[in-house]
Amino acid sequence: MNNTLAIARKELRSYFASPMGFVITGLFALLFGWFFYAYLSYFVRSSEQMMMGGGTPNVNQHMIAGLLQNAAVIILFVMPMITMRTYSEEKRSGTIELLLTSPVSDVEIILGKFFGAMGLYAAMLGVTLLYVAILFFLGNPEWKPVAAGYLGLLLMGGCFISVGLLVSSLTKNQIVAGISTFAVFLFLWVINWIGESAGPTGRQIVSYISITEHFDDFARGVIDTKHLVYYLSFITFGLFLTAKSVDSERWRG
Amino acid sequence: MIEVQHLTKRYGRVTAVDDVSFRVERGEILGFLGPNGAGKTTTMRILTGYMPASDGRAMVAGLDIFDKPIEAKRRIGYLPEAPPLYPDMTVREYVDFVARIKGVPSKERKDRVDTVMKRTHVADMADRHCAKLSKGYKQRVGLAQALIHNPDVLILDEPTAGLDPKQIIETRDLIRSLAGDHTIILSTHILPEVSQTCQRVVIINQGRVVAVDTPENLIARLKGAETMFVQVDAGGADVLPVLGAIPGVLGIVASDQRGVVGGFEVESERGTDIRRQLARTIVDRGWGLLELRPMRMSLEEVFLQVTTEERPDEPTNPAETITPAMVEPVPGVDSHE
Structure with missing residues (x-):
């Protein structure tokens, strides 16, 4: 546990020791802010129409849900940049030799790296809470659906990170790791588009695999155990494969 | 303290280390000598638990590195060929991080970090980023890292590579001063280094041990x-x-x-x-x-003699510990990464 913590600390520190952590957090905040603005102005316009028609606009339903779904897409683009260096860089510079000859188990190293990346990701999400705070300041949205949405974002990001770690453990070239991770993410995102043309059973299977499909309920403020189980088992499986990859690397030399 | 028995490592069809056996007693400095690509680094990587052997055993402080990796690694300090530094950490942060993962108790950690940095003469660079250090400092921070948990066994892969003459002397003195408390294996392809620092020498060529003895005996036997x-x-x-x-x-x-x-x-x-x-x-x-x-026949000549001249079908020199070298050339696998 201490080892995991030490490695997570080291990872987190290294993100912010270079400009990288700041650049990623900043860009993410910028993109999120742009979507926030777009959704807000759209919401203002449509709520005027809705009020004229006698309906009641709901910030949670008509704005935050959509905003978070878009945030999920930004994360898909940003996450490869966070995870691509985790293993590749250690392998390239030879520091992996330090980790693997220290009295630390592979699982502790992998969990350390996972929580390090999660730390940065949580900080990125933390910044976006400022935008949401504006909504609370000016309006009165419900906080529970927002919390559920952020929980969903965290879990979905965890899945991306576990895949990113796996891909990064396969190569010592950061760029290769980054591009491959991005391709895998994109595939997991668009896989349900194929599903639409498949038969009913095919569609069900494909939409179950899609990472983003499971996020929709979270964005609407619903915490369903089905999705929790999916995300947690996805993360576990990704980390398990990473452990296998690190171990097999060792045998191959 | 260290016992290696019939260690073999194959990469696909290439045999990098072939049936290597030797022992190192407590407090001894053993020199590991061989041309580039002889299998020195591979043997050390197996000893430190970085990679498993294809065959044979390696025991460190009575613990099998394969069966009890965590316990064995606690007792080993390892300086790889390239010092494993994180460029964006300062020297102090780095040594502190290594102290944490090597299991130095948190109460002693600060003292250990300070002591080790002083001992390896890097204390004046404590707040500098590792990326900005000179080669000599990097090497010494690497040494600090290997010493931080006060291990019984030190495994140093070419500890003086890239240092200037003054730093080489300082590093050798440091290594000599560590013997006694620590058992040391150090690899090198610089021969004077061995005769100056080591009590015993293992000469390895093309993955096989070709000679084991004290530097003086090796020279005398072959003369x-x-x-x-x-x-x-x-x-x-x-x-x-x-x-x-x-x-x-x-x-x-x-x-x-x-x-x-x-x-x-x-x-x-x-x-x-x-x-x-x-x-x-x-x-x-x-x-x-x-x-x-x-x-005097220098160790250099001894080295050349045992690593180049012999062939299995020819009568070999009188020294009985010297076994014939392999004939087939093995491509360099020492620096396969």
Whole structure:
């Protein structure tokens, strides 16, 4: 546990020791802010129409849900940049030799790296809470659906990170790791588009695999155990494969 | 303290380490000598638990590195060929991080970090980023990292590579001062280093152990005859037949040393000292005796002899610990990454 913590600390520190952590957090905040603005102005316009028609606009339903779904897409683009260096860089510079000859188990190293990346990701999400705070300041949205949405974002990001770690453990070239991770993410995102043309059973299977499909309920403020189980088992499986990859690397030399 | 038995490592069809066995006693410094690509790094990586062996066992402090990796690694300090530094950490942060993952108790950690940085002479760079250190400092921070948890066993892969002469001397002194408390294996392809720091030498070539002994014994065993170097100012007279006539002289050749005029290498039977007769003969003739010294076979020559000359089908030299080297060339696997 201490080892995991030490490695997570080291990872987190290294993100912010270079400009990288700041650049990623900043860009993410910028993109999120742009979507926030777009959704807000759209919401203002449509709520005027809705009020004229006698309906009641709901910030949670008509704005935050959509905003978070878009945030999920930004994360898909940003996450490869966070995870691509985790293993590749250690392998390239030879520091992996330090980790693997220290009295630390592979699982502790992998969990350390996972929580390090999660730390940065949580900080990125933390910044976006400022935008949401504006909504609370000016309006009165419900906080529970927002919390559920952020929980969903965290879990979905965890899945991306576990895949990113796996891909990064396969190569010592950061760029290769980054591009491959991005391709895998994109595939997991668009896989349900194929599903639409498949038969009913095919569609069900494909939409179950899609990472983003499971996020929709979270964005609407619903915490369903089905999705929790999916995300947690996805993360576990990704980390398990990473452990296998690190171990097999060792045998191959 | 360290026991290696029949260690073998294959990468696909290439055998990098082939049936290597040796022991290192507590407090000893063992030199691991071999040309590049001989399998030194691979053997060390197996010993430190970085990679498993294809065959054989490696025991460190009585623990099998494969069966009990965590416990064994606690007792090992390892400096890889390239010091494993994180460029964006300061020296202090880095050493502190290593102390954490090596399991130094949190109460002692700060003291240990300070002590080790002082001992390896990197304390003045404590707040500098590792990326900005010179090669010599990087190497010493690497050494600090290996020492931080006060391990029983130190495994150093070319600890003086890339250092300037003054730093090399400092590092060797440091390593020598560590012996006794620590058992040390150090690899190198610089021969004087071995005779200056190590009590015993393992010479490895193409993955096989070709010799194990003390540096002095290795030199003595391989020396067939004594050779003297003399430099004579004979004023144009013919020196060769005169010196060749001295009893006990087996052969004499003009020295091919550059810039030396009148230099000769005189070979005599082992155990006979012909210096007196040589000097008397020269002085009696009225020639000037400019230099007279025994020529020692250096470790370098020993090394070349054991790593290049022998073939399995030829009778080998008298030393019984020296086994024939392999004939098939093995591509360099030492630096396969």
